[in-house]
């Protein structure tokens with residue numbers, strides 16, 4: 001099913017995250033994998049998480065029935081990925097743990113694309129989705145202003161993939 005326009009910016013960002021996840025899962029050099037993840041995180045991932053938590057979820061809750069179980073999974077996985085990012089930056093993750101972070105990132109993105117986003121689309125009417133689209137667009141612009149480097153140099157590669 002084609003993603004509703006409101007969620008398309010987030011879905012495009014998921015393509016970049018999947019490429020990073022793929023590289024982490026196959027990593028054989030800890031330093032290179034750490035640099036790969038932290039560049040993605042600093043330039044893209046952390047802004048994406050904020051937009052989902054601060055714009056998508058409240059906008060959805062304001063206008064429609066939340067998938068509470070799905071939202072709980074999102075929150076738990078965001079927390080784990082954030083804490084693993086902290087540990088990775090501090091040099092506290094092994095190569096095995098970095099590969100596991102890749103697995104988690106991959107499964108998390110797949111869950112959002114296959115379960116959570118379709119649930120949001122089903123719960124919201126056209127007017128609500130239009131409101132959400134404007135809010136997410138504004139948040140994306142704000143993130144760029146705050147220093148996000150969109151696509152982490154992966155934009156072209158990211159747009160090629162399917163999901």
Ligand SMILES: [Fe+2]
Pocket residue numbers: 010014048052109112
């Ligand atoms: Fe996401």
